[in-house]
Amino acid sequence: MSAWEVSALLLVALAVVVGLALYARRLWREVRRREAFRRDEIARANRNCIDSLAAISQAMLERQVDLVEGALRCKVLLDIVDHQLVTHERFKVIAEVQAQAAHLRTHGARSELTPRQRHREDLARVAIAEQYEGRLDDAARALQTLCAEWPDKGATITQTA
Template sequence: MTLAIGLFVIATLLIAALGGYALYLWRRVWRNERLQAEARTQQQTALAEDLRILASCLLEEQVPLIEGAIRIKVLLDNYDVALGQHPRCQVFQQLFEATEQVPTHAAWKALDKQERRRHEAQFSALELQHKAEARRSARWLLDEALPKSRDAA
């Protein structure tokens, strides 16, 4: 009888210890999930602010149209794929696709002058064709699609 009571006490203590450890592990999981959610929220806020800045720069012509459109497209893909595919944002996708074969950085510098001029002529033609629509889309992003800036609140 005494042995049975002793084994019962040991089993109860073991179950309580394992339950306590399981609770500790679950609290760590919940904490990590909360931290990941906070990080995602901060990332989304930062991306929205970056999009607002780029759209404003595009409207104020502080960034070349093609470069601004490409940057906006890439940020939209990271911010909200559905928003990036919205009909009002298609101009950014079109400009990206029309210029994605153009070399960048060191490869651009390595191009001969004739090849660079050919690409620059293409940029000019694309800008003439899409400038008004890109500006309307940037304005729509600022006014309707993106959350209001923290500074404006």
């Protein structure tokens, strides 16, 4: 092989390496951009859940929403934000109410019930609400505190909850 051929092959190899390096850099930037977008989306979703938790817990305290219904909605939102939150003492009652009300129908399934069946389920909801009323009020107040502190203490919220 002549010196000219070696030089040409070296230039081609160098061009390939530089091209691959530029492509790798572009891919790495895209990965970082997507990770940042994902983090922002998670933060936005959590913020929306926290806002909803604040509204529902306030409605529970003011009795604008049925306590059992409020607890069921809060359980779903807490699971989205951090599924371990319902294991903390202040929020365990929400999981307990959800377990007690698991057999009760909601949404479309509730509309399929006869008036008599709906009345029975309403009585069961009232009984659950009366049984857990004080603890649900405490949990709603704790949710208000959690929501108020969320932006500042997001990283340590599970330790203080």
